[in-house]
Amino acid sequence: MQHTPSIARLGDDALLIRFANTISWEVGTRVRAAAAGIRAMEIESVTDVVPAYTTIAVYFDSARITLDSIVDTIASVVNTNASVVADSSAIVEIPVRYDGPDLDDVAERTGLTVRDVIARHSSRTYRAYMSGFVPGFAYLGDLDPLLIVARRSVPRLRVPAGSVAIAAAQTAVYPFETPGGWHLIGSTTLRMFDVARNPPALIRAGDTVRFIPTDA
Amino acid sequence: MSGLADRDSGLALNALLGNDPNAAMIEWAVAGGVLRFERDASVAFGGADAICALNRAPLQARVVYHVPWGSELQIERIVRGRFLLIAIAGGIDVPIILGSRSTLLSARIGGAEGRRLRTGDSIATGIAVSRVGGDVPLATAARNSGPVHVTSGPQADLFDDLGWSEFLGAEFIVSIASDRVGYRLDGLTLSHTGDTAFPSEPTCIGAIQVPNGGSPIVIMNDGPTVGGYPKIAVICKSEMSRFAQLAPGEKLRFELTR
Numbered sequence: 001m002q003h004t005p006s007i008a009r010l011g012d013d014a015l016l017i018r019f020a021n022t023i024s025w026e027v028g029t030r031v032r033a034a035a036a037g038i039r040a041m042e043i044e045s046v047t048d049v050v051p052a053y054t055t056i057a058v059y060f061d062s063a064r065i066t067l068d069s070i071v072d073t074i075a076s077v078v079n080t081n082a083s084v085v086a087d088s089s090a091i092v093e094i095p096v097r098y099d100g101p102d103l104d105d106v107a108e109r110t111g112l113t114v115r116d117v118i119a120r121h122s123s124r125t126y127r128a129y130m131s132g133f134v135p136g137f138a139y140l141g142d143l144d145p146l147l148i149v150a151r152r153s154v155p156r157l158r159v160p161a162g163s164v165a166i167a168a169a170q171t172a173v174y175p176f177e178t179p180g181g182w183h184l185i186g187s188t189t190l191r192m193f194d195v196a197r198n199p200p201a202l203i204r205a206g207d208t209v210r211f212i213p214t215d216a
Numbered sequence: 217m218s219g220l221a222d223r224d225s226g227l228a229l230n231a232l233l234g235n236d237p238n239a240a241m242i243e244w245a246v247a248g249g250v251l252r253f254e255r256d257a258s259v260a261f262g263g264a265d266a267i268c269a270l271n272r273a274p275l276q277a278r279v280v281y282h283v284p285w286g287s288e289l290q291i292e293r294i295v296r297g298r299f300l301l302i303a304i305a306g307g308i309d310v311p312i313i314l315g316s317r318s319t320l321l322s323a324r325i326g327g328a329e330g331r332r333l334r335t336g337d338s339i340a341t342g343i344a345v346s347r348v349g350g351d352v353p354l355a356t357a358a359r360n361s362g363p364v365h366v367t368s369g370p371q372a373d374l375f376d377d378l379g380w381s382e383f384l385g386a387e388f389i390v391s392i393a394s395d396r397v398g399y400r401l402d403g404l405t406l407s408h409t410g411d412t413a414f415p416s417e418p419t420c421i422g423a424i425q426v427p428n429g430g431s432p433i434v435i436m437n438d439g440p441t442v443g444g445y446p447k448i449a450v451i452c453k454s455e456m457s458r459f460a461q462l463a464p465g466e467k468l469r470f471e472l473t474r
């Protein structure tokens with residue numbers, strides 16, 4: 001049974017549509033389909049449509065359109081459960097050197113050997129639930145339940161670009177050097193975001209992702 | 217996201233110079249410096265209150281000056297506010313990336329190779345499209361004082377009546393730990409009730425996030441696009457420019473509208 005999505009205001013220039021309160025791939029698929037549907041309407045004055053795990057934000061120019069008017073316009077797309085677009089079928093393979101500074105710590109916290117941590121991380125096929133944080137950062141799931149550890153209590157001020165990391169049931173690659181609280185287990189030399197590419201992001205929401213262990 | 221923190225002053229300066237509203241300009245923070253002009257230009261500055269001079273002659277904010285080749289614009293210091301804006305007729309000639317001329321430091325995108333300007337950089341200007349002399353926008357001449365207006369945020373319900381009255385009654389202080397990513401506010405740690413674990417969701421400029429047992433953080437222009445902290449309120453768009461100009465140590469209160 002699908003819940004009727006709720007709509008909340010997000011400041012003067014955005015609204016937030018909530019489809020559920022807990023993460024699941026089914027909800028994510030519905031979110032991405034609805035976001036694609038809203039984008040396809042090409043509503044003038046809508047400046048961006050951003051899908052996340054269970055929500056979509058619609059950003060608009062409040063000088064030209066009211067929140068109520070947008071809600072009316074998108075109601076049919078939001079309330080029907082039609083999969084307007086099939087999910088992306090792209091498969092992204094990421095070579096990883098498992099040399100992260102938190103590898104030993106993760107092994108200790110999970111009670112696994114380092115070899116086992118690497119095997120469990122690299123043997124899964126992940127899906128990109130959403131993009132966010134910084135350009136090119138894709139939230140991938142689901143992690144092997146035995147690898148689940150809480151975020152670091154003190155985030156690092158600088159996580160190197162290309163770091164492969166885990167936190168809770170998620171894994172991700174940091175596209176740029178940024179602060180970050182995830183556990184760093186490896187690194188890749190792939191560029192996760194490059195404005196010279198089209199699209200610039202290597203991984204997009206809906207994609208399938210595999211990590212390939214490498215010694216290089 | 218991204219773009220000028222004091223958007224209103226930027227729009228006013230571009231209008232004053234006859235520029236496109238989205239023409240790029242220089243956002244100048246913290247220290248003083250000198251800009252040397254290697255061609256004739258028309259310039260105006262605004263945003264933060266600053267002491268500036270052209271070839272040692274003092275200048276006024278929000279006035280267009282015709283600057284001959286070889287001149288030096290001295291930025292002595294910022295006296296009030298945070299971001300001095302220096303706009304040039306024709307704008308700064310930087311590439312449009314993903315539909316924007318903004319610089320995003322975290323992604324190394326835009327402007328001067330995605331980084332801050334530094335001494336010795338050469339800055340190309342665009343071609344002025346119209347002669348100066350249009351209406352002078354006064355939007356930034358006098359800034360509002362008084363409480364910063366907010367609307368209630370998507371997780372407003374996680375804060376009970378007591379939490380809300382504390383939030384609206386408190387005097388907050390802009391923390392030294394604040395930059396274009398976010399401003400941390402000292403003065404009150406808010407606690408929320410109920411289940412605060414929810415999946416990360418989109419956020420926006422001006423969203424007031426409340427981490428567990430912590431000081432509120434206001435998302436600024438270069439902030440994250442998503443976040444999992446409860447958003448008690450969102451600063452009104454018309455108040456964001458003035459809020460962005462609050463320097464560390466300055467005090468503010470919030471008032472709920474509508």
